[in-house]
Amino acid sequence: MNLDILTLFPEMFEGPFSHSILKRAQEKGLVTINIYNIRNWATDKHKRVDDYPFGGGAGMVMMIDPVVRCIETMKATREYDEIIYLSPDGELLNQGIANQLSLKTNLLILCGHYKGIDERIRQHFITREISIGDYVLSGGEMAAVVLTDTIVRILPGVLNDETSALSDSFQDGLVSPPAYTRPFDYRGLKVPDILLSGNDREIARWRHEQALIRTEKRRPGLNLDQDMGSGVE
Numbered sequence: 170m171n172l173d174i175l176t177l178f179p180e181m182f183e184g185p186f187s188h189s190i191l192k193r194a195q196e197k198g199l200v201t202i203n204i205y206n207i208r209n210w211a212t213d214k215h216k217r218v219d220d221y222p223f224g225g226g227a228g229m230v231m232m233i234d235p236v237v238r239c240i241e242t243m244k245a246t247r248e249y250d251e252i253i254y255l256s257p258d259g260e261l262l263n264q265g266i267a268n269q270l271s272l273k274t275n276l277l278i279l280c281g282h283y284k285g286i287d288e289r290i291r292q293h294f295i296t297r298e299i300s301i302g303d304y305v306l307s308g309g310e311m312a313a314v315v316l317t318d319t320i321v322r323i324l325p326g327v328l329n330d331e332t333s334a335l336s337d338s339f340q341d342g343l344v345s346p347p348a349y350t351r352p353f354d355y356r357g358l359k360v361p362d363i364l365l366s367g368n369d370r371e372i373a374r375w376r377h378e379q380a381l382i383r384t385e386k387r388r389p390g391l392n393l394d395q396d397m398g399s400g401v402e
């Protein structure tokens with residue numbers, strides 16, 4: 170998979186993409202992540218990328234020309250399955266959307282900043298708009314990190330244990346059951362005996378039961394909220 174990210178703040182991606190699972194996925198060649206600075210496509214001598222909003226009001230708006238030039242350069246090199254804009258008014262990200270996007274080959278992600286981007290970009294160049302939650306971030310970069318992580322970690326071969334992504338919370342419409350590790354007894358706080366029984370069937374049954382109880386208690390209706398993204402559209 171190729172994931173191309175367009176941003177005014179490329180440095181914001183350095184940490185998140187250089188560790189752990191995202192780092193390993195890139196090293197294994199399962200994903201190529203390229204970060205491009207939109208400012209490089211600004212044409213005036215000050216490399217200007219934002220301007221005051223028509224009609225007045227607070228905040229700056231990202232200008233159409235540098236963004237469109239940048240998108241056009243990218244489109245000349247690959248055919249994108251989706252050109253995604255991250256915005257608080259986009260469709261709410263969930264596991265189903267991540268699953269769907271993980272089946273794609275080329276994704277372009279545009280990060281907005283300031284008061285957003287010129288609406289004409291959204292209307293004419295963006296194919297999908299995604300929000301990571303009902304709150305406002307300073308820009309799309311953090312959201313792009315979240316989106317990238319949700320997609321990349323489920324690419325086949327990224328996680329060592331192939332089944333572990335499938336048993337994540339949400340993949341079966343349930344949250345995860347509780348997990349424990351050593352010591353068995355911490356200051357009198359004990360791990361449920363069943364987990365030490367060695368009976369795999371009973372343990373699996375217990376975990377499923379716990380997942381059901383937790384889902385009902387914490388996220389009732391979770392499995393009704395989302396299409397899990399089988400890839401059939």
Ligand code: ADE
Pocket residue numbers: 255256257299300301302303304305306307308309312
């Ligand atoms: N940009 C600003 N806030 C955002 C959010 N909640 N989701 C996606 N992009 C954003």
